[in-house]
Amino acid sequence: MKLEPGGIRDIEFLVQCLQRLRGGGRSVGEIAEGMEVSRPAVSQHLKILKAARLVTVHAQGTRRVYAVDTRGIESLRKWLDGFWDEALTAFTAAAEREAAREGKQ
Amino acid sequence: MTEPLMSKAADPNRVRKVVSVQAPQAVAWRVFTEKMGAWWPLAYYKIGKANAVDAVIEPRVGGRWYERGDDGSTCQWGSVLVWEPLSRLVLSWDINADWQYDPALKTEIEVRFNADGSDRTRVELEHRHLDRYGARRDEMRRIYDSEGDWGKLLDMFARVAAEA
Numbered sequence: 001m002k003l004e005p006g007g008i009r010d011i012e013f014l015v016q017c018l019q020r021l022r023g024g025g026r027s028v029g030e031i032a033e034g035m036e037v038s039r040p041a042v043s044q045h046l047k048i049l050k051a052a053r054l055v056t057v058h059a060q061g062t063r064r065v066y067a068v069d070t071r072g073i074e075s076l077r078k079w080l081d082g083f084w085d086e087a088l089t090a091f092t093a094a095a096e097r098e099a100a101r102e103g104k105q
Numbered sequence: 106m107t108e109p110l111m112s113k114a115a116d117p118n119r120v121r122k123v124v125s126v127q128a129p130q131a132v133a134w135r136v137f138t139e140k141m142g143a144w145w146p147l148a149y150y151k152i153g154k155a156n157a158v159d160a161v162i163e164p165r166v167g168g169r170w171y172e173r174g175d176d177g178s179t180c181q182w183g184s185v186l187v188w189e190p191l192s193r194l195v196l197s198w199d200i201n202a203d204w205q206y207d208p209a210l211k212t213e214i215e216v217r218f219n220a221d222g223s224d225r226t227r228v229e230l231e232h233r234h235l236d237r238y239g240a241r242r243d244e245m246r247r248i249y250d251s252e253g254d255w256g257k258l259l260d261m262f263a264r265v266a267a268e269a
Contacts, residue, residue, distance in 0.1 A: 077119075077235055080232055081120050083150065084120055084122045084232060085122065086146055087144070087146060087150070088122055088228070088230060090144040090146060091124070091136065091137060091144045091228075092124050092228075094140065095126045095127075095132055095144075095226075096126060096127045096128055098128065098140070099128035099129060099132045099224070
């Protein structure tokens with residue numbers, strides 16, 4: 001997907017779109033409100049954000065509502081949660097073994 | 106046994122753990138920092154091709170945190186950001202979601218050691234800035250290959266996500 005010319009200006013525009021989703025889901029029209037770009041341009045940028053899995057889209061009546069995609073972070077957080085449980089359980093056992101060994105000396 | 110710390114438990118950008126260890130603070134600190142290879146689940150959580158035989162934290166700010174393989178090779182995981190012997194350690198964990206080292210990706214692990222009497226230690230661990238994973242870097246990299254500014258976008262996204 002090719003962005004409009006302008007490089008960094010477009011990136012700032014993508015961030016603006018994300019910032020407008022911070023308070024909850026919004027439609028393309030609501031996101032475009034007050035922006036200096038056309039609604040089709042907003043749609044185009046939302047497509048980029050969706051392809052990057054930064055936003056999700058779902059139907060709400062006749063509206064298509066965009067929202068920040070948090071699934072990636074959540075599944076990773078769950079995975080790390082289990083990982084640290086395992087690592088710290090092993091650490092606890094090792095530290096207690098060491099303390100017991102030194103206590104006997 | 107580990108238990109989730111109740112406060113901030115719902116924050117999706119951090120994982121927090123607390124364990125109570127039957128060991129003096131100095132022993133807990135030493136086993137965590139000097140003998141990590143003795144307890145880290147190296148069989149599963151390593152990034153090098155070789156069999157990992159040790160996990161090493163160089164004991165100073167700026168020191169490397171790495172695994173050592175049975176062939177003598179090393180693979181870096183991150184580095185030491187804060188080194189306060191016996192009480193506090195902050196490591197950067199530059200491992201991405203595919204379990205590969207990526208120095209551009211800095212999540213942080215803070216570990217605090219608090220004496221609970223003379224023979225027990227409360228160890229609190231927080232793994233934070235997980236939102237830095239959230240942007241699916243590789244996909245963004247492909248999209249922004251020609252632009253070269255994707256990193257800036259991801260940084261800004263992390264900021265937005267953190268404020269959400």
